[in-house]
Amino acid sequence: MRLRTLLRSSSAVVLAPLLAGLVVLLLRADGTLHPVPGYGLSVLTAAHSALPYIAAACAGSAAWEGGRLKQGRVFEQAPARGRLGIALPVLAPVWLMGLGGYAVALVMAAVAADGTAPDLSRPPIPAVAALLLLAATLTGYLAGLVLPRLAAGPVALVGAFWVMAFPASWQTPWPRHLVGNPITGCCGVGQAVAPDTLWAAGIFTAAACAAALLTAHRATVGTAVTAVAVLALGTTLAAGFGQRMGYDGTVPRAAAELACDASARPRVCLWPETPGRTAVVAQIRTETGRLGAAGVPVPAALTQDPAGGPDTGVLGRTGELSPEEVTRTTAAALLPAPLGCEQPAREPLLGWLTAVATGEPPSDARVRAVLEQPRAAQSEWFRAGRDSLTDCGRSGVR
Structure with missing residues (x-):
């Protein structure tokens, strides 16, 4: 099929502008996005909040395309090309539509973070997003082959949204990691996405894609059994990573990313996104000077790294700090941990x-x-x- 004909007949071409508009409307709502200005990783993860809606659109569109191929008996008319050879070119625009919606979400997150660009130097996060959308596309396509055409689209749309969004509300924590829900909850200043969360989502979605491709390639008992085995193995491996994380999907940020001022004592290390960092350092130095004069032992360094270190006090609060919060945080850093x-x-x-x-x-x-x-x-x-x-x-x- 020629590209022009493929695009003219694809439902994704019609849905793409509607999906982009939906993502913009959803992410413009107050309280939807909370990226940290200046922190590119926070911008990257904030965009994941739109993935349930984008995945639902991919699944619904792919189900429609699968139903159209089945109703037109296309597989019977071109047996030499193979079922995947026919399906994949038809599904490519659907997946690209999803990636376009994700790109719109990234732009909206960047705008919410005062123009901070997403940190694309961390490829596993957008790769997981792309795999999630591919899995939604392929499973939606299978639904279109199995279900009646008019029912396939709505069922795939609602089912994909349910799978992507609802595990976050379950008491059992590990399923949320399989679909990347905890990525949305990251990242405040001082936080990074846990590698186990990325492994869980990546393994599960890769297994789901492989199982769907096997089923779409040849609808036989043997391929069905193989597909179920692949999906079960992938789910088991992914669940192992998810169970190690509990409900949260974050880890402390690498201390190497701290911005340290060693021009005077104590050495003060803050996360670079801290608003008014120069003023915060000056206030800490002024107040620790008064405390030292009063006989209070002041450590050689104060840091926002929770791991601390020898002769180092930990500043427990991060993000935007009022002068009162700076004082309270500095005072707490001079006392033993609770x-x-x-x-x-x-x-x-x-x-x-x-x-x-x-x-x-x-x-x-x-x-x-x-x-x-x-x-x-x-x-x-x-x-x-x-x-x-x-x-x-x-x-x-x-």
Whole structure:
């Protein structure tokens, strides 16, 4: 079939502008997209929120094409070409329509991130998206061969949307990884997509595509059994990766991507997308200087990397930070990490650190009483309280 004839007769040509418009309308809604400005990976993953709708369009269109080939008895008229040789050129525009819809979603995500381009240097993520759309196209085509023509399109459309969207609401966590749902929930500043999530989605969709191609190639009992075996094996392998992740599909971001300022002590490492990073570093240095003068041990470095390191305090908050949040985060970084038990000393210590760092009077009467004591007594009080945070059996500050 000539390209001009193929495009003129394909339902994907009619659906493509409608799909693009739908993606734009969906992603323009307030609260739909939350990419981090400046973080290309966040833009890339935000576009995945449109995939259930795009996959549904691919499945519905492919089902229509499969039904049209079946009704026209095309396979009987050109037996020398083979069933796949006939089907794949017809399905190519459908898959390309889906990729076009995904490209529109990427543009919308970039606009929502103040013009930040998606990070296409991470090919596994768009590759998973392309495989998901290919699987939806091939399974929709099979539905068109099996179901009545008028029913095939709606059934494939609704079925593809259900498979893509609904696992995220199930209590069992691993199925959501098979269709890439957790990718949409990534990535805030300091987060990256978990490799296990990408492996789960990639293996499952590749197995689904292989099973669909086997079935479409030759509708015999042998190929059907082989297709089921391939799909079962792929699902088992993919589920193994998904079960290791639980509900979440993110991992901490690589520390090598931090932007560090070592021009003075302490060395401050923040994620490069942190708004007002220069002002945040200056405020941290000013406040840690006051705390050091008050006898508070200040580590050599403060970082947003949760792994921390030797003589390094962890700044637990990421993203946009108000001056109050910077102070609170810096104060928390100077204390031992929570142990998971009740620690009544933590809040008074944070209040004292905040008051010393900012020079503003605290609201806690206990902290005000401590500040009225001599500097040496305050330092002793702080050391005793900080030491109590390292042992759940210690009583804490007096």
